[in-house]
Amino acid sequence: MIQLDGNRLTMDQVSQVVHHNEEVQISDIAWDSVRKSREVVELIVSEGRLAYGVTTGFGKFSDTVIPAADVEELQINLIRSHACGVGEPLPGKVVKAMLLLRANALAKGYSGIRPETLQLLVDVLNRNISPVIPSQGSLGASGDLAPLSHLALVLVGEGEADYLGQRMSGGDALQQAGLQPIRLQAKEGLALINGTQAMTAIGTMAYLEAEQLARLADGVAALTLEGLRGIVCAFLPESHQVRPYPEQQAVAERILGWVEGSRLTTKQGELRTQDAYSLRCIPQVHGAIQQVLSYVKDKLLIEINAATDNPLIFSDSGKVISGGNFHGQPIAFAMDFLGIAMSELASISERRIERLVNPQLNDLPAFLSPNPGLQSGLMITQYVAASLVSENKTLAHPSSVDSIPSSANQEDHVSMGTTAARHAARIVENSRMVLAIEAICSAQAADIRGADGLAPGTGRLHNQIRSIVPLIVKDRVFAQDIERLSRSMKEQEWSLDNGAPA
Structure with a gap:
């Protein structure tokens, strides 16, 4: 059971909830903060004081005073009118992350929500009710209004939800799960939807996948290095010590660990003086990608433990402050950066694929074909990789530099952070397909060279690939191989142990 207090949620805990259905509960300290902030809201209503979103309208209507008798209707009108997202629904795991992150933000105690409303949110999460949330329609300020x-x-x-494998109305889902819908009170509608949890949930899930994919890419690149009889000297520590990026040094060390004991790699001058950049510069490129991942993780950890509402309620002082914590610019930048980095992971992978299949660049059978000419082998897999890499380049165009005013120019600068997150997630998906293609090609090259010459680390990786994608002895529908391997890279725990001494 994970305790939520709004301050200490980790990436590992997000993964445990989303992937392993770990249950959560609000901590006792957090409940105390939630109750105190709610008392401030109720005092404002009882005294008829002016407070944005409590006794006023929203956006351009912020100067419209709402009578006390109408504050409940104000909140339900807000939810219904703002639920106008479009496009394909977000994946269930992303929605689960959204529920978790919104609950954690509300647990901080700056939102003025009632305890029973927060508890229902937690119950929906724990009972695996998945609201159907269209993926498009958020500007990333004021937060993720439409998705939330x-x-x-x-x-x-109301609305729709997926529950027990079926799509049904939100009311039916609650009823079947033994829950009762809530009737929103003052400020609660705004508390539920004014935040960055859609972009942050999409971004967190994309990051978790990217993190594993980047580490797996080191192993696949090492297998390619052996398939091409690459030169290990470029990975020796001396050259990386004089350009002291820790991530570059770590990648070089991992590559050496992966190929330690190999009889397929070479040294300078044995076959050639130096390798092409896509082999020789793996530490520099993969290391730079690790730098980006560190930056992205840092920003996501701050955001998943942040209060991103407006207004914020400070129970100790009684202050109600209208600010802009809902603005998604930090996450927009981080997601654009993640998309750029993962685009490069796929880009250099595609170049290694080309070196594996192009007979003008190696001494292997053309396109790794069992019978070149009669059988095309892996020729078209490189086309597919090139197509995905090209698509990534368009998706990596930064969303964070765009803005369109909304709410009659009251909300005149927005982040487009949710678009950035969606694009980054798509880039990660495409990049996994590219890496799967490289893995298929590198495993085939290793078999042609003689897999018994592989290092212990890459030998285990080769066996894992072969457990999913059999040796190619004649042409077949390789789309199925790519899909299976990519799906395994996403859903299963791959061993990233390179076999090197600790």
Whole structure:
């Protein structure tokens, strides 16, 4: 059971909840903070004080005073009117992350939500009710209004949800799970939807996948190095010590660990003086990608433990502050950066694929074909990789530099962070396909060279690839191999142990 207090949620805990259905509960200290902030809201309503979103309208309507008798209707109107997202629904795991992150943000105690509303949100999460949330329609400021409104609809018994493998109304999902919908009170609709949890959930899931993919890429690149009889001297520590990026040094060390004991790699001058950049510069490129991942992780960890509402309620002082913590610019930048980095991971992988299949660049059979000419072998897999890499380049165009005013120019600068996150997630997906293609090609090259010459580390990786993609002895539908291997890279735990001494 994971305790949520709004301050200490980790990436590993997010993964445990999303991938392994670990249950959560609000900590006792957090409940105390939630109750105190709620008391401030109720005092504002009882005294008829002016407070944005509590006794006023929203956005351009912030100067419209709402009578006390209408504050409940104000909140449900907000949810219904803002639930106008479009496009394919977000994946269930992303939605689960959204529920978790919103609960954690509300647990900080700056939102003014009632304890029973927060508890229902936690119950929906723990009972695996998945609100149907369209993926498009958020500007990333004021937060993720449209996506979070679709999430909130289910809490009031409206909208749609996936539950027990079926799509149904939000009300039916709650009923079947033994839960009762809530009736929103003052400020609660705004508390549920004014935040960055859609972009952050998409970004967190994309990051978790990218992190594993980047480490796996080191192993696949090492297998390619052996398939091409690459030169290990470029990975020796001396050259990396004089350009002291820790991530570059770590990648070089990992590559040497992967190929330690190999009878397929070479040294300078044995076959050639130096290798092409896509082999020789693996530490420099993969290391730079690790730098980006560190930056992205740092920003996501801050955001998943942040209060991103407006207004924020400070119970100790009684202050209600209208600010801009809902603005997604930090995550927009991070997601654009993640997309750029993963585009490069795929780009250099595709260049290694080309070196594996192009007979003008190696001494292997053309396109690794069992019978070149009669059988095309892996020729077209490089086409597919090139197509995905090219698509990544368009997706990597930064979303964070764009802005369109909204709400009659009251909200005149927005982040487009959710678009950046969606694009980054798509780039990660494409890049995994490219890496799967490289893995297929490198395993085939290793078999042609003689897999018994592989290092212990890459030998285990080769065996894992072969457990999913059999040796190519004649042409077949390689799309199925690519899909299976890519899916395994996403859903299964791959051993990233390179076999080197600790």
